[in-house]
Amino acid sequence: MAEFREHFVKCCGYELHVRAWGDPTKRPLIMMHGLARLADDFDHVAPHFTDQYYVLCPSMIGRGFSGWAKNPDTEYTVPFYVAQMFELLDHFGIETCDWIGTSMGGLIGLYATAEVAGRIEKLVLNDIGPELDPDAVARIKSYVGASPEFETIDDVEQLVRLVYAPFGVADDATWAFLASRSVRRLPNGNFMMHYDPEVMRIFAEHIDSFDAWDVFDALPCPVMLISGEKSDLIPKAIVEKMKNKKPEMPVFAVANCGHAPHLNDKAQINAIRDFLGN
16 A cells, blocks of 8 residues: 655645645646645545656645635735646756646646646546536535535544535545535634635635637647536537547546545546556
């Protein structure tokens, strides 16, 4: 079983928590989480890639054990996330890498790839694209803007099971893991979501104007799409538009799954390994 090491790396003035898996002499692979998630989400995925890769799983600024922004309006944004990722790569001496990004993590990879051609050599987009369905955006905004408190972890798990039902998680152990990694203790002993609420305010204010087709069209590297067949964020119409733009792009559709596949079964993992290995 692969082991991981915890790192805290200063990037653009803030400490980022990074969980590193495997042998640092192997080729680097970045696994980047979604909007309201964190590095721990890849604990079940990263070990499957350590035979070929040194896997780095950061928690972005404002999440988990990473620092919180002093200037949220400019620092909880994709351009700032991209700048932090370049500093992270520099810290580890990484010239080139491959990238797996879930939702927001895919957008960070998309923009980073476009900004510095060649730095990311292969890009996996997990249920994210250059256009987002407005009804799905409204759904996400409805839950990420809230900052409820919970008395027990069971209360947390009930909400996590509701909010993240589209992940396609089927076993109780994974739900318990997700619940425990979704919150932090407050001074009063209650739980609260692990992320800075300002992350979600900035998201809500900027997401309606999102359009990355020019960036997607100009991608300088091979790209793969993991698509939840029931995803409302990038439904079939957007997936088809992406395929028409890039006919060579492999698409792996995950049955009975919405936004976003949790990369929690062998079929998903093997599809990614096949793409990265070619």
